[in-house]
Amino acid sequence: MAGKVMHAVQYSKYGGGAAGLKHVEVPIPTPKNGEVLIKIEATALNPIDWKVQKGVMRPFMPKKFPFIPATDVAGEVVEVGAGVTKFKAGDKVVANGGGGLAEYAVAKQSLTVGRPPEISAADAAGLPIAGLTAYQALQTAGIKLDGSGNEVNVLITAASGGVGHYAVQLAKLGNTFVTATCGARNIEFVKSLGADEVLDYKTPEGAALKSPSGKKYDVVIHCTSGIPWSTFESNLSPNGKVIDMSPNAGTMWTYAKKKITLSKKQLVLLMASPSSEKLEYLVQLMKDGKLKTVIDSKHPLSKAEEAWTKSIESHATGKIIVEP
Numbered sequence: 001m002a003g004k005v006m007h008a009v010q011y012s013k014y015g016g017g018a019a020g021l022k023h024v025e026v027p028i029p030t031p032k033n034g035e036v037l038i039k040i041e042a043t044a045l046n047p048i049d050w051k052v053q054k055g056v057m058r059p060f061m062p063k064k065f066p067f068i069p070a071t072d073v074a075g076e077v078v079e080v081g082a083g084v085t086k087f088k089a090g091d092k093v094v095a096n097g098g099g100g101l102a103e104y105a106v107a108k109q110s111l112t113v114g115r116p117p118e119i120s121a122a123d124a125a126g127l128p129i130a131g132l133t134a135y136q137a138l139q140t141a142g143i144k145l146d147g148s149g150n151e152v153n154v155l156i157t158a159a160s161g162g163v164g165h166y167a168v169q170l171a172k173l174g175n176t177f178v179t180a181t182c183g184a185r186n187i188e189f190v191k192s193l194g195a196d197e198v199l200d201y202k203t204p205e206g207a208a209l210k211s212p213s214g215k216k217y218d219v220v221i222h223c224t225s226g227i228p229w230s231t232f233e234s235n236l237s238p239n240g241k242v243i244d245m246s247p248n249a250g251t252m253w254t255y256a257k258k259k260i261t262l263s264k265k266q267l268v269l270l271m272a273s274p275s276s277e278k279l280e281y282l283v284q285l286m287k288d289g290k291l292k293t294v295i296d297s298k299h300p301l302s303k304a305e306e307a308w309t310k311s312i313e314s315h316a317t318g319k320i321i322v323e324p
């Protein structure tokens with residue numbers, strides 16, 4: 001592909017939201033040692049993509065400008081770099097790569113997984129960040145997805161979102177009773193994913209996180225932000241844990257306090273880490289019909305700004321997909 005150009009969407013400075021995205025023609029990247037070049041069929045957006053644009057990971061990310069955002073891609077391998085043994089041109093894959101708002105992207109072989117023909121590119125693209133985060137939250141909670149172990153009462157907040165909708169499905173593979181929160185329009189949807197009871201987060205009971213059946217939560221998989229610790233505390237079982245994936249200054253302070261005071265009720269901060277073994281496991285669950293991606297909307301790369309705006313608005317049901 002050397003010397004050929006592709007369409008891509010990039011930004012050149014922090015901030016600017018969708019208006020900061022620019023459509024460009026740039027050289028198709030060349031896979032380096034241990035990398036594969038993927039012709040993208042679908043890219044899934046995650047909040048981290050626009051948060052990086054806002055500067056939350058400054059000065060570590062982006063490493064340089066201009067920057068083509070989005071990490072979660074699915075497509076076909078068209079070229080492999082030196083040292084790549086697992087993949088060859090023509091293989092269908094899903095990967096945690098980078099530069100996903102483009103026609104082609106490179107990904108490390110070590111973060112790329114084969115995609116069986118029965119799984120569409122859009123369905124697979126949802127998994128690398130959102131699926132893995134949900135899975136790692138359940139692992140952190142000690143919930144076994146083979147259904148073994150004592151029953152665990154789990155609360156999943158924002159169960160209609162990218163992470164939450166996978167978390168509900170995965171939690172129900174374990175021995176769990178799942179209470180979930182979402183907006184009124186998504187209550188039936190979240191029940192259809194397997195939740196045992198659902199709270200509308202805009203009602204007083206929902207805002208208070210009170211289980212309709214009176215459960216105390218052993219684990220909270222907290223997929224949104226802005227809920228104070230005091231609201232969780234009264235709803236937790238004596239050794240209950242809140243697994244928080246969007247920490248801010250307030251939650252860091254609570255985390256430190258709970259540690260220092262040796263509190264039995266703990267706040268756990270989760271930072272998902274990419275893993276091909278775990279991604280392979282999720283792909284297998286999907287192939288076996290035990291896990292699905294719900295797609296909020298699909299947007300052509302030529303209208304990537306629409307997808308970007310939708311992600312920033314934080315009202316997606318499932319995953320937002322961009323297709324070249």
Ligand SMILES: NC(=O)c1ccc[n+]([C@@H]2O[C@H](COP(=O)([O-])OP(=O)(O)OC[C@H]3O[C@@H](n4cnc5c(N)ncnc54)[C@H](OP(=O)(O)O)[C@@H]3O)[C@@H](O)[C@H]2O)c1
Nearest residue numbers: 047133158160161162163183201245246271272314315316
């Ligand atoms: N630490 C990590 O490694 C990691 C990894 C992935 C994600 N995250 C973070 O996890 C969070 C969730 O990510 P995501 O991809 O799931 O986001 P998302 O898909 O944008 O979430 C959108 C969903 O959240 C619902 N929602 C918003 N506020 C809510 C509330 N207070 N109560 C209940 N539901 C609410 C919305 O419902 P309505 O439309 O009805 O409002 C919508 O369905 C983000 O902050 C993200 O940055 C962290």
